[in-house]
Amino acid sequence: MRCLVLGATGYVGTRLVGRLLADGHWVRCLVRDPERARISGWGDQVELMVGDIADGATLDKACDEIDALYYLVHGMDGAAGRKPGGRVGWGQDRPGFTIRDRSAALAVAGSARRIGVSQIIYLSGLQPPDGEPVSPHLASRHEVGELLLASGVPTAVLQAGVILGSGSAGFEMIRHLAESLPVLPMPARMDCLVQPIGIDDALHYLVACLALPTGTNRTFDIGGPDVVSYRELSARYARTAGLGAYVTVRVPEARTAWTALAVEALTPVDRHLAGPLLDSMSHNMVCRENDHAGKLGLPPGGPTTVDVALHRALEQVGPAGARPNDPVGSGPTVLHSQHVLVAAVPTQRVWQVLGSMGGGRGWNTLPGVWAARGWLDGLLGGIGNRTIAPRQLIPGATWDTWRIEAVEAGTSVLLRSEMRLPGKALLKLSVHPLPDGRSRYVQRVTFQPSGWLGRAYWYAQLPAHQLVFGVMASTIVWRAEQGLLPAGHVATGSPPPDPRPRS
Structure with missing residues (x-):
């Protein structure tokens, strides 16, 4: 018709x-x-x-x-x-x-x-x-x-x-x-x-x-x-x-x-x-x-x-389900915080710093913060202070207390927290080239609270959250500009070479 x-x-x-x-x-x-x-x-x-x-x-x-x-x-x-x-x-x-x-x-x-x-x-x-x-x-x-x-x-x-x-x-x-x-x-x-x-x-x-x-x-x-x-x-x-x-x-x-x-x-x-x-x-x-x-x-x-x-x-x-032209605010409540910094180095340098994090080497923020949070999570029956560095950044891989959800090699990685939280927390780390050879680093946390308790949790920890993640963003950019990488493995966004001998 x-x-x-x-x-x-x-x-x-x-x-x-x-x-x-x-x-x-x-x-x-x-x-x-x-x-x-x-x-x-x-x-x-x-x-x-x-x-x-x-x-x-x-x-x-x-x-x-x-x-x-x-x-x-x-x-x-x-x-x-x-x-x-x-x-x-x-x-x-x-x-x-x-x-x-x-x-x-x-x-x-x-x-x-x-x-x-x-x-x-x-x-x-x-x-x-x-x-x-x-x-x-x-x-x-x-x-x-x-x-x-x-x-x-x-x-x-x-x-x-x-x-x-x-x-x-x-x-x-x-x-x-x-x-x-x-x-x-x-x-x-x-x-x-x-x-x-x-x-x-x-x-x-x-x-x-x-x-x-x-x-x-x-x-x-x-x-x-x-x-x-x-x-x-x-x-x-x-x-x-x-x-x-x-x-x-x-x-x-x-x-x-x-x-x-x-x-x-x-x-x-x-x-x-x-x-x-x-x-x-x-x-x-x-x-x-x-x-x-x-x-x-x-x-x-x-x-x-x-x-x-x-x-x-x-x-x-x-x-x-939701549609793109549904009114703002429709769908689940999503809270977020974001830090954006410009690094005076190419994107590859920032990406290297990102790949060097975790597995006991820390997350470039205030000393002891992640360990204390992991200890508290263990008390609550969660995964605790888990430290696992992935050999490669691929979806599904474990990265300390995070699970990798999506990766665009050299550009972005999306992580989901596996700690016990009153909601769902995602952390997206991305780096984008600028015309003058520098790069823009974007660090975005999104949190989908579960009921009023999730909202209360978000706003109660927001001041400390902004401090911890702000220090993390600044330190990542500083390390990239100084060329400072911890000794040891740096995870990549591409598969490792095939160890089998070629015929």
Whole structure:
């Protein structure tokens, strides 16, 4: 089919376009920021149009010769205005998303009807039971669906709750709150029920709409097999992520605006998006009809459970993994420090110093530091003060308390710490030539903390860390400039010569 995707560079849109292409569909994307489309991984496989859905002429052109129009634009999330690396919700910096949603829906419906689009597919949100007060966010989603259903163009409105996957605003709120605090405050709204859906399942149902009988014009509630409270969803995340004991405490309800500010401080989700999402959490978000399986078919392997969806997101599996244009801060928290120095010698001299480290010769920093750290690690049940110098720098080789992850001979080596840490630590040592014959040495430490304890560890040891690794970087450059190498073996980045005699 020939598909038009509006909102193609958003969370769901980015993954949906890839799925449509993989299934053999032709895709056109109308975007405001072509750079976000180009870094998505499919930018050169679609027909890319640059424009705004508020422009009727542009919309008419985009709808030309289109069979199915996917409408994934929501005024509250600011996706159309978000820049690469922006926070989730970056573009929503003022009220009035309801008005923008309504205007955009009417414009899209009008163009689709005039040009002759055969089908509209809209991703909306699950609605509370009839008669229950509804948040402005959910009310706007419902209104847009009703406008599209009344447009005269056959429309499938898919109503989903929290979508689980790395980069999803709801999932990132849960992830970062659970990992940021030793005790998580839980107001009463966290006891409301929700029926989450994995991003893989959501994509399945969106694509399956293309096979609906001609003229289908209705809503479908879609969700996974589990109905849980937000409190239980957070606890399941903590358990799946291996965060250990997870403590919550009931607190009185606070104004949504204040809570949204706290969410913005602790997560990558902007307060302007967090506010409407928090309001929606005051309702039970559960499927009220369950005939979608018969009409759209079940996902391969059956509906994805909450635990499996969380595992896929954490392990970066398929669509549940991160994408290049996901908002900054999405995915696991990664902390880092870096030292950059210029050495007045060629790169080979610096590389020789790097290869001479370890195995009892030290790491060019303050005396006794690594030995003391190794002693402490031994007390904690770790590998202790291990000293092993590799004969060659190759992936998988042991280098004292490190394991070599990757090597670019003469240029860089990536090491992973095997000490007992509340997280994953990587050390990358790299050297690059400069035009004047000198070289630039870059020493970068990255740390992926495991929960709040990992974050506390990082910031508690950061002053000492900066001192130790700063001395290490300076000493490496100084030794390279002075030509000072310890006696003995210098590891290389290439295989040693074959000792067998040649015939």
